[in-house]
Amino acid sequence: MKSKEETPAAAPAMPSLRERYGERYRWLLLLSVMVGTMASIMSSTIVNVAIPDMSHHFTLGQERAQWVSSGFMVSMTVSMLTTPWLLGRFGYRRTYVGTMLILMAGGIAGGLAGQYWLVLLARVAEGLAAGVVQPIPAIIILRAFEPHEQGRASGLFGMGVVLAPAVGPSIGGVLVDLFGWRSIFFMVVPFCLVSLWLAYKFVPTTAPGGVTAERGERLxxxxxxxxxxxxxxxxxxxxxxxxxxxxxxxxxxxxxxxxxxxxxxxxxxxxxxxxxxLMNLGLFGYRQFAMGSIVAFIYGTALFGSTYLLPVYMQVGLHLSASHVGTALLPAGIVLAVTIAWVGRLADRQPTWMLVSTGLALLAISFALMMVLRLDSTIWLLVLFAIIGRVGLGFILPSLNLGSMRPLAKALIAQGASAISFVRMLGGAAGVSLCAIVLEWRLAAHGDSLANAATSPARLAAFDEVFALLAALCAVAILAAWQLREGPPAPARNP
Missing domain, CATH: 4.10.860 (DNA Excision Repair, Uvrb; Chain A)
Structure with missing residues (x-):
């Protein structure tokens, strides 16, 4: 008896799109989901530039303000686990379009909200949509592209995706200075509109594997x-x-x-x-996937923790304006985009464990170097140290998913993309909270508080200790990354 995935007549939509657009169709499909992922990633990171202004507007303490970021992360983390079920039940197009509509509605509602709880609710809605859409590109890359093209596809996709958060904080910082924190919520709207247009042109109605989306098992x-x-x-x-x-x-x-x-x-x-x-535990019978999940958790903690920490450090530690924060991070974002495209090609030829380990080492060095900055340090040192970290990210991003999921059976790819994204974002959500709480703790230990208008060497010392924590986490992740080396494939287990 043929499996559902092997039934050729079950999926007329994908072949018709291939016939219409030819060999370039898989790249057009990747472009379509890239725009939506850009919108979701932008919504997750750009709000950090506005947290100080938002805190003052709503008279929030640091612990309540950080829930604007961590609330998004919680909802995004949990909703990632639903992606395989939603794709099987509704197909790629309906799932993707639904997430873009929710993401756009959340951005508009957050920008118009007059109370903090409404902002938080809008962020939760955005997080739910962003979580569902994030595993989709990895599923498409591992299914629509041949193994010798997957690194290149991951690199090009990653390059496009990181341009949004690279340019976003620069534009967002200017918008915050000119129009206030509300303006940054509306930045996702044009991306969502473009993604909806592309979805109806290039995203198939079928589910992963080319099968017809249909009602199956309950969520x-x-x-x-x-x-x-x-x-x-x-x-x-x-x-x-x-x-x-x-x-x-x-x-x-x-x-x-x-x-x-x-x-x-x-x-x-x-x-x-x-x-x-919700999660097929047989995934962890594959050693590379299990080790990749450990790397993903620690990497998520360091990445999202620093994404929250850096803008706060630059504004309340070094006393830079929001627009200066975005401008200082822009060169690092551009370097990251170029690095991802280059490393993506390397991932087709070089061992992914080596690329991931190199990236983690560079990320750890970047965090450690942040500790040498002082109030009189030139801004170009900050830019240089940020660039080193972003080069490290460029080595990790296209390599980690490929190294972890290439050994999986095709039937497990959707579950694998969902699970590793969940683990990474769980680490990210914990990282945002961890950095905020450790920062508060160390500030109190040094006799300072972010409520004080003036910065001081004691405040920078507190930030330095948080950067040291992130560097240590990246060093620990290198030990797990070494285990991504290819070995004999383990049989899939379905407990």
């Missing part, structure tokens, strides 16, 4: 609920490390651990009963 609401509870407990537990009582922190972190154990048990039971678990 694993039990697993989704446990993942949501666990993520919230983890992040709130990190917050309570600084502001709450020890027993509250211990209770929340224990809740996160209990949710993880319950999630694993639930997934195993559902699979044993013939259901469709």
């Amino acid at each position: 694993d609401w039990g697993g989704l609920s446990l993942a949501t509870v666990g993520t919230l407990c983890l992040l709130n537990g990190l917050v309570e490390l600084r502001s709450g009582t020890p027993w509250q922190c211990a209770l929340l972190l224990a809740g996160a651990l209990a949710s993880l154990i319950a999630f694993i048990a639930w997934q195993k039971r559902l699979a044993a009963d013939g259901g469709a678990p």
Whole structure:
């Protein structure tokens, strides 16, 4: 009996699009999802430039203000697990179009909101949409492209995607200075409109594997609920490390651990009963995928933690304006785009574990170098150190997914893209909270607070200690990256 994936008559949409556009169709498809991913990534990073102004507008403390970023990360992290089910149920096009409409609505609502809780709600909606769309490009690259083209496709896709957050903070910083923090929410709207037009031209209606999207197994609401509870407990537990009582922190972190154990048990039971678990635990029977997931978690912690930390450091530590922050980060973003395109081609010929390890080492060096900056340091040193870190990211981004997921069976690719994205964003959500809380802790230890208008060497010392933490995390991730070396393939297991 043929599997659903092997039924040729089940998917008329994809062949017709290939016939219409020829060999270039797979690149047009990649371009289409790239625009939407650019919008989702821009919405996740650009708001950091406006956090100080938003904090003053709503009279928020640092811990409440950071939830604008971490609230987005929580919703994005959890919704990533739903991508394989949504693609199977609704197909690529309907899933993609739906996420773009929600992302655009969230941007408009956030820009018009008059109260902080409405801004936070809009950010959660944007995060839900961004989470669903983020695993889709990896699925397309590993399915639509031949192995010798996957590195090039990943590099070109990554180059396009990073241009948005590279240019975004520069434009966003100017907008914040000229029109206030609300203006940055509207930046995703034109990207969403373009992505909708491209979706109706190039994105197929079928599900992964070319099969017809149809009603199948119900969404694993039990697993989704446990993942949501666990993520919230983890992040709130990190917050309570600084502001709450020890027993509250211990209770929340224990809740996160209990949710993880319950999630694993639930997934195993559902699979044993013939259901469709939210995450196929058989993925972790592949050594490279398991090690890649560890790298992805630590990498996400360092990447998103620094994405939150750098703009705050530059504005309240070095006293640069929002527009200067964006301008200082622009060269690093451009270098990142060029590096990704170059490394993408290398990933077709060089071992991915070596590329990932090199990138992590450069990222660690960049964080360590930030510790030498002082109030009288030239801004070009800051630009140079940021460029070193972005070169490191350029080595990691196109290589990590390929190195982790190439050994997977094709039927597991959608689940693999969803799972590794979830792990990376779980690390990212924890990283944003971790950096904010450790910063508050070290500021208090040095006798300072971000509520003080003036900066000081003591404030920079607190920031230096957070950068040291991020450098140490990247160094630890290198140990796991070495395990991405290819070995004998492990059989897929379906617990």
